[in-house]
Amino acid sequence: MSLQMDISFACECGEHVEDIVYVQDPDFSAEKNKDSQTDSWQEVFCPSCDKEYTVQVTNTFYSAMASIDYGNVDVNHGMPYYPEDEADELYWYIDSKTHYEILQSHLKSVRTLLEVEVPPDTLFNLWVMLHGHVVSAIEGYLAGIFIHKVTNSEELIRKLVETDPEFSKRTFTLKEIFEKQSNLKVTVATYLKDLIFHDLKKVKPMFKDVLGHDFGDISWLFKDVVKRHDCVHRAGYNKDGEAIEVSKDSVLVLLEKVEALADSVEATVGKLDEPNDLPF
Incomplete structure (x- = not known):
């Protein structure tokens, strides 16, 4: 984008x-x-x-x-902006209420693909692709649910500004403030989408400070994100040219952890007030 x-x-x-x-x-x-x-x-x-x-x-x-x-x-x-078609993608994050359902659909498909009969010499490639897909799916869910909840709540946007050290320090001219007010949701969504997809380590404190959700120990997710990098960029091999450890069982374990993580998030955000339209 x-x-x-x-x-x-x-x-x-x-x-x-x-x-x-x-x-x-x-x-x-x-x-x-x-x-x-x-x-x-x-x-x-x-x-x-x-x-x-x-x-x-x-x-x-x-x-x-x-x-x-x-x-x-x-x-x-002027201010940086996304072309109209790319802005539409941001509005999808803002407006969609189906992030959890989409994640579940991805995970269900992965479970189905794990049972497909393929030649033994193809299994490693299948597991590599499925590992990368599961990690991308949970990243997409975390970005989607956070952006949707925050951009549709004046209170949560205020919490983001008050607690995020980078976003809160941004300065704007008076002209830019008026421009930002008319497009505040997209401004916040742009910042959050880039941040969540590029710096996962900042997601944990943001969920806690803004949504009140504590992930607990998600060191496993950071390790699986690193493994996903090897899956996507080196087709399942690390920088030393060695095949990564991935198997049907490891993908199943990852599925269980991802489902548990998403369910815990849903339990928290379900207690929040329904999104309200901002007065801009």
Whole structure:
């Protein structure tokens, strides 16, 4: 999902240039804002004189900006946003109430596939794919249920702002505040989706601080996420070229742990008030 930004500036020939540049995600593995900065450079051409300008786009946890290191060119830029079709995906996270049902459907399919008869030399590949699928399914559920509950509750959004060290430190201009109010759900959903899918270690304290749910010991999940990386990026082999430990039994154990985790979350969020429409 690629962020975009509208920019405009005056070419030295006098032409008013408007264009769209891509915004690279910040480094979500960084602990501090100063370490989260990412930079990208894109070429923009004046439609009148065809002069080429190099636009530098910088993004951090807090804000994004665009600049041109040429003469006295000042770049006006808007807030980063997702294209309409990608924003639709965020609205699905916000509006959907079927995250648990979707997870259950995935897990049921995995159980069925575990019983399919395949040649012995194919079993390892099947287990590798199923392990990766189960981990992706629980990540999708955690992202979906958290985003849905938080974005539809003014109280939970306030808790997120008060307890999340990165989101709470974001600063906006007065103009941006009004823009954000009209699109607050998408703003929060964008932040949460990127965070949950890129930095699982931050999910546990967020669920506890915002939703009041304590995962307990989920060290097994972090280990299975690492194993999923080997499944997806090296087809079941670690960086040393050795086959990972995966089997029908290990996938079944993972299924049981994932189901128990999701059931515990459902028990907690079921006690929360039904989502309410925000006054924006």
